[in-house]
Amino acid sequence: MSQQAQTLVDKVWDRHIVSEEPGRPSMVYIDLHLIHEVTSPQAFAALEERGLKLRQPQRTVATMDHSTPTDPRRLEVLDGQSRKQLDLLRHNCEKYGVTLYGIGHDRNGIVHVIGPELGLTQPGMTIVCGDSHTSTHGAFGALAFGIGTTEVSHVLATQCLLQHRPESFEVYVDGALPAGVGAKDIALAIIAEIGTDGGTGHVFEFRGSAIESLSMEGRMTLCNMSIEAGARAGLIAPDEKTFAYLEGRDFAPKGAAWQAAVADWRSLRTDEGATFSRSLTIDASELAPMITFGTNPGMGQAIDKHLPRPEDLESDQAAAELRKALDYMGLEPGKTLLGHPVDVVFIGSCTNSRISDLREAAEIFSGRQVANGVRTLVVPGSQNIKRQAEAEGLDVVFRTAGAEWREPGCSMCIAMNGDQLSPGQYAVSTSNRNFEGRQGRGGRTFLASPRTAAAAAIRGCVTDPRTLTAG
Amino acid sequence: MEALKSLTAKALVVHRDNIDTDQIIPARFLKVTDKAGLGDALFADWRYAEDGTPKSDFVLNQPWAKGRAILVAGQNFGSGSSREHAPWALLGYGFRAVIARSFADIFRNNALKNGVLPVALGKTEHSKVLAALAADRDAELTVDLEMCALGLGGEHIANFEVDAFARHCLLNGLDQLGYLLHFEADIERYEAERSTRAY
Numbered sequence: 001m002s003q004q005a006q007t008l009v010d011k012v013w014d015r016h017i018v019s020e021e022p023g024r025p026s027m028v029y030i031d032l033h034l035i036h037e038v039t040s041p042q043a044f045a046a047l048e049e050r051g052l053k054l055r056q057p058q059r060t061v062a063t064m065d066h067s068t069p070t071d072p073r074r075l076e077v078l079d080g081q082s083r084k085q086l087d088l089l090r091h092n093c094e095k096y097g098v099t100l101y102g103i104g105h106d107r108n109g110i111v112h113v114i115g116p117e118l119g120l121t122q123p124g125m126t127i128v129c130g131d132s133h134t135s136t137h138g139a140f141g142a143l144a145f146g147i148g149t150t151e152v153s154h155v156l157a158t159q160c161l162l163q164h165r166p167e168s169f170e171v172y173v174d175g176a177l178p179a180g181v182g183a184k185d186i187a188l189a190i191i192a193e194i195g196t197d198g199g200t201g202h203v204f205e206f207r208g209s210a211i212e213s214l215s216m217e218g219r220m221t222l223c224n225m226s227i228e229a230g231a232r233a234g235l236i237a238p239d240e241k242t243f244a245y246l247e248g249r250d251f252a253p254k255g256a257a258w259q260a261a262v263a264d265w266r267s268l269r270t271d272e273g274a275t276f277s278r279s280l281t282i283d284a285s286e287l288a289p290m291i292t293f294g295t296n297p298g299m300g301q302a303i304d305k306h307l308p309r310p311e312d313l314e315s316d317q318a319a320a321e322l323r324k325a326l327d328y329m330g331l332e333p334g335k336t337l338l339g340h341p342v343d344v345v346f347i348g349s350c351t352n353s354r355i356s357d358l359r360e361a362a363e364i365f366s367g368r369q370v371a372n373g374v375r376t377l378v379v380p381g382s383q384n385i386k387r388q389a390e391a392e393g394l395d396v397v398f399r400t401a402g403a404e405w406r407e408p409g410c411s412m413c414i415a416m417n418g419d420q421l422s423p424g425q426y427a428v429s430t431s432n433r434n435f436e437g438r439q440g441r442g443g444r445t446f447l448a449s450p451r452t453a454a455a456a457a458i459r460g461c462v463t464d465p466r467t468l469t470a471g
Numbered sequence: 472m473e474a475l476k477s478l479t480a481k482a483l484v485v486h487r488d489n490i491d492t493d494q495i496i497p498a499r500f501l502k503v504t505d506k507a508g509l510g511d512a513l514f515a516d517w518r519y520a521e522d523g524t525p526k527s528d529f530v531l532n533q534p535w536a537k538g539r540a541i542l543v544a545g546q547n548f549g550s551g552s553s554r555e556h557a558p559w560a561l562l563g564y565g566f567r568a569v570i571a572r573s574f575a576d577i578f579r580n581n582a583l584k585n586g587v588l589p590v591a592l593g594k595t596e597h598s599k600v601l602a603a604l605a606a607d608r609d610a611e612l613t614v615d616l617e618m619c620a621l622g623l624g625g626e627h628i629a630n631f632e633v634d635a636f637a638r639h640c641l642l643n644g645l646d647q648l649g650y651l652l653h654f655e656a657d658i659e660r661y662e663a664e665r666s667t668r669a670y
């Protein structure tokens with residue numbers, strides 16, 4: 001008898017069940033646990049309190065990213081509270097035997113950037129981190145999701161979590177992406193379509209020809225933003241691109257083990273006839289560059305569309321929410337965003353700080369100058385990316401154009417490391433959250449792709465990147 | 472974790488949808504290494520002016536608002552970041568239950584692990600609670616976890632759903648780490664099986 005057709009999510013899930021008992025969630029084994037300075041201190045404290053040891057130190061890897069200054073002076077500009085947090089992470093890693101890629105280390109970078117680039121992230125794994133954008137790692141066919149600090153302590157102590165089997169949600173993106181449209185635009189289009197809670201309780205599986213055609217970096221951008229649609233995780237079946245990306249990376253299997261791994265990874269696909277609890281189909285050929293105008297990532301639309309009007313919305317509550325958002329953003333309903341002046345452009349974050357993102361932006365910066373009065377930060381996601389970009393001369397392109405080339409870190413994605421907006425400032429940002437104050441109290445964020453951000457830097461206002469060809 | 476069986480208390484309403492964890496506690500307060508004092512940072516940017524003075528128009532700053540243990544919000548409460556500082560801040564302020572139309576997954580998990588009960592209501596019941604609190608801001612709500620029932624001044628409003636295991640832990644004040652540690656033998660068996668894999 002043939003086995004029941006399974007989704008990719010179910011296949012990965014089933015491999016990790018340690019025990020199951022009626023009336024409680026399954027106990028799920030965690031292959032890779034990533035930690036950073038912000039969400040781990042209280043978890044180590046919980047271990048300390050109970051006198052527990054770390055069950056599998058080699059399955060936990062630490063980095064410093066959220067509070068680390070990207071200013072080249074780094075430690076000199078670090079505030080006392082952050083210093084204490086970073087020191088504590090170092091202390092905890094030493095005490096419990098966890099590998100730490102701290103500030104200044106060759107392998108340091110944003111947690112969701114270094115996992116994949118070091119080959120720590122592999123198909124079929126369960127991966128968690130006290131960080132909601134852990135969904136990024138799903139690009140490799142891993143089941144990867146963010147957890148709270150209490151759960152971080154659970155993983156440290158037992159390498160397991162109590163979880164309910166997630167429902168799977170097929171996001172089928174078919175067709176050829178138009179020129180100038182990329183993974184970030186797909187992500188923002190999906191969130192605009194289903195809302196920031198459209199994926200609650202589900203794990204996305206992204207499928208279809210448009211997904212297959214994305215680079216691994218693009219797939220990471222897309223999976224990264226799953227959480228912005230409410231899904232804790234999003235994944236993509238591994239394919240030849242996945243294997244080619246991983247082969248030879250520091251922690252990828254080598255030799256015979258690599259062959260065995262790839263043979264196994266090829267089975268990680270949703271079976272023909274498997275059913276999803278929900279499905280959404282998107283025609284990639286109809287997509288345009290996207291931008292957000294509001295205060296959550298679901299408030300986005302094609303860059304050349306006019307802003308929605310509260311009176312056109314169905315429910316009073318939705319109209320009230322839109323009014324509040326436009327009010328915070330200082331925008332008028334019905335107007336276009338094109339030409340809206342910007343003060344800051346941020347190219348970076350775990351969504352868009354990888355080499356292909358930087359190349360895309362550099363194409364637009366090349367031979368051009370950042371508009372007067374616009375502060376532009378380009379922040380590579382890791383030391384590895386920084387080195388590669390510099391080897392390709394991208395840093396020179398950015399600097400020559402008048403942008404700042406910074407040290408790796410979360411930077412202006414989250415206002416806790418010195419990089420932030422001032423009240424009232426407008427930013428076009430390649431990060432993932434446009435929540436009120438996310439980039440600095442009173443700051444106003446337009447989320448967009450690296451191309452759209454670079455175009456805004458050059459023109460000094462919101463600009464359709466399709467009107468700016470490669471320089 | 473402090474057990475929660477039933478709670479009768481007055482409520483505060485912040486009627487917005489999609490209240491994200493950056494609003495519940497902005498990132499600049501995440502530089503701490505413990506949980507102390509986070510209640511003061513709850514809703515910081517809505518609650519305080521830039522110079523730190525309380526904003527007179529925000530509900531938490533009203534003289535009558537002190538000591539209320541139930542928060543009522545809109546849809547998709549707790550979206551965004553996984554920061555457990557969000558429930559720590561709610562708990563630090565004194566909230567033991569949040570009533571909303573729906574909750575983001577990670578927030579719901581985090582809240583339950585800290586003794587903050589997320590109560591999701593349907594549209595009608597949610598509207599009823601809002602209307603009652605609009606008519607009398609001092610109306611008392613009863614969140615009964617044993618019965619999974621929400622009452623308003625003695626009247627039954629709705630039943631709500633809570634994951635059975637999380638409910639068991641919350642009713643008894645159990646934390647899940649202790650529970651997980653009982654399964655040492657299963658974890659060992661699983662790890663032994665896995666170690667035979669070729670990669």
Ligand code: SF4
Pocket residue numbers: 065066110111112131133349350351409410411413414431432
């Ligand atoms: S870049 Fe932003 S979203 Fe990504 S891990 Fe850092 S703070 Fe979180």
